[in-house]
Amino acid sequence: MLSLQQLPCIHLNTNSRFQRGVPFVVRAEQISSPSTTLQDKTGRRQLLATGLTIAPWFLLSYQKSTAFAAENAKGFLPVTDKTDGYSFIYPFGWQEVVIEGQDKVFKDVIEPLENVSVTVFPTNKEDIRDLGSPQEVAAALIKKVLAPPSQKTKLLTAAEHDVDGKAYYTFEFVAQAPNFTRHALSTIVIANGKFYTLTTGANERRWGKMKDKLNTVVDSFKIFNV
16 A cells, blocks of 8 residues: 655646746655655755666667657657656657756646656655556556646546556556646656656646646556666
8 A cells, every 4th residue: 555655746836927827847856754845855856866877878878769769659759868768759849948856857838737747756766656556656656746636536537558678657647736737748767766647737728628638648657677
């Protein structure tokens, strides 16, 4: 059973600037208890072990396969993080932004709720299934990490799938604020001593137009050994 204390805490900034269309902003810190506040912020590079190496031939092969995937998914661009060991693709035209607590963020400049973010935190677990079922883990993440307490959330689907012998959980949810509803997809996996979360989404009013692209982004997320 998943303990909420095991999860990193990420809070959405829902102040008036965000409501007027400022890009999606989050802050992150590690949870020590359910009542932990925004203190003791941890930089992502402080979380990484030192001295990690990857065989050059492996990186070259992986970069080629990622680029090939992006080429075949027209309208997308590839991202490969050699340090943290993950890759994914995102829609052409989205811009990279730097946001505190996030490893990578790309967003649409016109529709700020259309974005993709990746977080990476250390863990002593070896498999995502060690934390509980897809439904249990998804519900806990949505409640404590992926949406602020002020928003009404609903888990729509949650499932497990296997990629190269590694278990991933993928789930869909909505988060309702007073003036907008965000429809989102997340995929999570544990590997390399790290807990990876990729989340993408859009305003509910544009979900019908964006859902295929966002599913492509989520399905593209892969980790590799570092």
